[in-house]
Amino acid sequence: xxxxxxxxxxxxxxxxxxxxxxxxxxxxxxxxxxxxxxxxxxxxxxxxxxxxxxxxxxxxxxxxxxxxxxxxxxxxxxxxxxxxxxxxxxxxxxxxxxxxxxxxxxxxxxxxxxxxxxxxxxxxxxxxxxxxxxxxxxxxxxxxxxxxxxxxxxxxxxxxxxxxxxxxxxxxxxxxxxxxxxxxxxxxxxxxxxxxxxxxxxxxxxxxxxxxxxxxxxxxxxxxxxxxxxxxxxxxxxxxxxxxxxxx
Amino acid sequence: xxxxxxxxxxxxxxxxxxxxxxxxxxxxxxxxxxxxxxxxxxxxxxxxxxxxxxxxxxxxxxxxxxxxxxxxxxxxxxxxxxxxxxxxxxxxxxxxxxxxxxxxxxxxxxxxxxxxxxxxxxxxxxxxxxxxxxxxxxxxxxxxxxxxxxxxxxxxxxxxxxxxxxxxxxxxxxxxxxxxxxxxxxxxxxxxxxxxxxxxxxxxxxxxxxxxxxxxxxxxxxxxxxxxxxxxxxxxxxxxxxxxxxxxxxxxxxxxxxxxxxxxxxxxxxxxxxxxxxxxxxxxxxxxxxxxxxx
Ligand SMILES: Nc1ncnc2c1ncn2[C@@H]1O[C@H](COP(=O)(O)OP(=O)(O)OP(=O)(O)O)[C@@H](O)[C@H]1O
Ligand SMILES: [Mg+2]
Numbered sequence: 001x002x003x004x005x006x007x008x009x010x011x012x013x014x015x016x017x018x019x020x021x022x023x024x025x026x027x028x029x030x031x032x033x034x035x036x037x038x039x040x041x042x043x044x045x046x047x048x049x050x051x052x053x054x055x056x057x058x059x060x061x062x063x064x065x066x067x068x069x070x071x072x073x074x075x076x077x078x079x080x081x082x083x084x085x086x087x088x089x090x091x092x093x094x095x096x097x098x099x100x101x102x103x104x105x106x107x108x109x110x111x112x113x114x115x116x117x118x119x120x121x122x123x124x125x126x127x128x129x130x131x132x133x134x135x136x137x138x139x140x141x142x143x144x145x146x147x148x149x150x151x152x153x154x155x156x157x158x159x160x161x162x163x164x165x166x167x168x169x170x171x172x173x174x175x176x177x178x179x180x181x182x183x184x185x186x187x188x189x190x191x192x193x194x195x196x197x198x199x200x201x202x203x204x205x206x207x208x209x210x211x212x213x214x215x216x217x218x219x220x221x222x223x224x225x226x227x228x229x230x231x232x233x234x235x236x237x238x239x240x241x242x243x244x245x246x247x248x
Numbered sequence: 249x250x251x252x253x254x255x256x257x258x259x260x261x262x263x264x265x266x267x268x269x270x271x272x273x274x275x276x277x278x279x280x281x282x283x284x285x286x287x288x289x290x291x292x293x294x295x296x297x298x299x300x301x302x303x304x305x306x307x308x309x310x311x312x313x314x315x316x317x318x319x320x321x322x323x324x325x326x327x328x329x330x331x332x333x334x335x336x337x338x339x340x341x342x343x344x345x346x347x348x349x350x351x352x353x354x355x356x357x358x359x360x361x362x363x364x365x366x367x368x369x370x371x372x373x374x375x376x377x378x379x380x381x382x383x384x385x386x387x388x389x390x391x392x393x394x395x396x397x398x399x400x401x402x403x404x405x406x407x408x409x410x411x412x413x414x415x416x417x418x419x420x421x422x423x424x425x426x427x428x429x430x431x432x433x434x435x436x437x438x439x440x441x442x443x444x445x446x447x448x449x450x451x452x453x454x455x456x457x458x459x460x461x462x463x464x465x466x467x468x469x470x471x472x473x474x475x476x477x478x479x480x481x482x483x484x485x486x487x488x489x490x491x492x493x494x495x496x497x498x499x500x501x502x503x504x505x506x507x508x509x510x511x512x513x514x515x516x517x518x519x520x521x522x523x524x525x526x527x528x529x530x531x532x533x534x535x536x537x538x539x540x541x542x543x
Contacts, residue, residue: 056446084448095443099461109447112457154443161447 003070009034009196010055010165015064017050024050026220027064032165032213037197039207039228042217043243048200051217052167055198056087068165085114088158089167092174094150096142102129102153103138106160114161121160128156132186148179152186159190166190168199204247208232216240295522302515309508320512327500331513334496335520338482341410341492345418345482346475352418353425358455360430371426378423384484390416391488410492413485421478428470432463465539472532476525483517493517 008031017025024047032038040048053059055066057073057080066073073083096105106125110116129138132152142150151171158166168187172180184206191197191210201207207214208228215225216237224231224240235241306320324331359371378386394412398405436459444454486494497513 053442058442058445081448081450084446087446089443089446091439091443093437093439095437095439097440097444097458097462108457109449112453113448157447 005034007070008032008067009069010198011065011067012051012055013065015051015054015066016062017047017054017059018062024220025054025061028217028220028222030215030222030225032196032198034164034196035194036212037191037199037210038213038215039199039201039211040215040217041201041204041207041243042223046217047220048217049169052089052169052198052200055165055167056084056089058089081113085161086164087167088161088163088165090151090154090158090169090171092170094142094147094154094174096150096153096157098142101139101141102134102145102156105142105153106157109157110160125156125160128159129153131159131189132156133182146179147175148182151175151179151183155183155186155190165196165198168197168201170200170202172201172203202247204232204244216243218243292526295519295526298515298519298522302512302519305511305515309506309512312508313506317506320509323504323506323509324512324516330496330500331493331516332520334491334493335517335524337410337490337492338479338485338521339524341414341417341482341485341490342475342479344414345421346478348415349418349421349478350425350471353422354429356422356426357429357433360426361433363451375423375426375430378419379427381420383417383420383481384487386419387413387416387484387488390419409488410485410490413488413490417478417481417484421474424474425471428467428474429463432466433459435466436462469532469536469539472528472535476528476532479525479528480521493520 010030010032012031013029015025015028016023028047028051030038040051042048050059054061055068055073057078061074068083068087071078071083096102097108100108103122103125106128107118107121110121110124111118126138129135132155134149134152134156137145137149137153140149142153145153155171171187172183175183180203184203187197187199188206188210199207199211211228213225214228214231216223216231216235216239218239224235224237232244235244306324309320310317318326356371356375359367360375362368362371390412391409394415395407396409397407433455440458440462441454444458449458482492483494485492486498489495494517497517501509501513
């Protein structure tokens, strides 16, 4: 029963999700091993963001099962807050707290949620901001930072909770090409350090380099999946081929 | 061939040259829609008109009254302590009603966004009722429904009329504050909720540490606007016999028994309210501008 690191850290089985009458996820299954990086790609509206939101219980699912470290996410008895401590999430729109400085953004959750020692958290926050190459920007407010810098603060903020899994939802989609690189570099370093990462992305080149597995979704189902080499070279499904021909 | 519904575009108008006022009015409309409340319209020219009115009416009253009568302005100066004492009472009532209304209204507003349906519905009904009821009617209700004293055990606490009037005036205030709070909370992008939920904050923490601090800026202008409106409404308390400025003005007029004083005295009352409310209105507009640039 107890989860061991050789089992999938995130496991989705036949996940169904509907918003009202609109079925967004129609039986999605995927497993992510610890330390693995997977990329989810697919056309707009295919349910990629919804899938990530289900994984950290931001939205409830209708049926199926999602487990994180062996714990059922949608068990009504589950402590959602405990789950979210293990799963960090970064959003397309950064969603930094505009009334707090970069440093405070990073420190807030560990101090108030995890009740960790403030001085210790502050040290960690400085270290994390340095890690995402934002040394010297600790006191800046989100409004004073560029999109790419804000997104890196958001990454540091999620990391400050010491999560076991990181979810990235099109984190570079709102950025201009120059700053995309900085953010991707940060994510790559994380993945190389062994963080388990689930990425939704439109950056095919990046997905090809970084991912252990690629999943292609369309209209709520996973159409095709495989390691990037095979996936990009020999996609079989016509929908995948069409999508790839449009994007590459 | 798609037909579009007419809409207000904050960017500008089609006729910026022909209608210099249109642009200005449109911006005001946009601001009012965002705030969900009227923007104060006080202008220094209003004050100038009031002052001119006071002086002209004083002059006319002087000319009408026969020789040997005391000059009108001197009469006002002689009664100044009485009138200003009344005005002070208006301000005290406005402070207390605002404080009470803000305290209760904030909670009511938060109840309006509760996850529990009965709480949400109940607070919505209370808010709508007090927001849409005429202020004077609420005032009368409080005057006649509240007891003139409370007895707790052997202790009897008097409950004077002015306190009842304060509570009566705070009812519409709390309903408006409730709407201001609800509107401000709803205006915060949902991404803020999602991000803080994903960081394992609970709902209470999200509200108090992340959402409400961001709301303060948005709430301040409509809240100050509401205060200006309340201050002007405190004269309603004269109807139920509280010794505020209007009541005092009536007493002065009765004591002097000189019909020519009527307009000068009431002009003076207006002027006092203008002098008090004008800076608040200007400050509100300034705050609004500042926050608009930042947001
Ligand atoms: N809260 C919601 N309420 C109702 N419908 C929703 C909600 N969230 C998402 N949807 C719908 O679910 C579908 C999938 O949305 P989702 O955001 O998961 O797509 P996506 O694959 O992330 O697309 P994109 O690439 O544009 O971000 C869309 O049709 C969307 O309109
Ligand atoms: Mg999305």
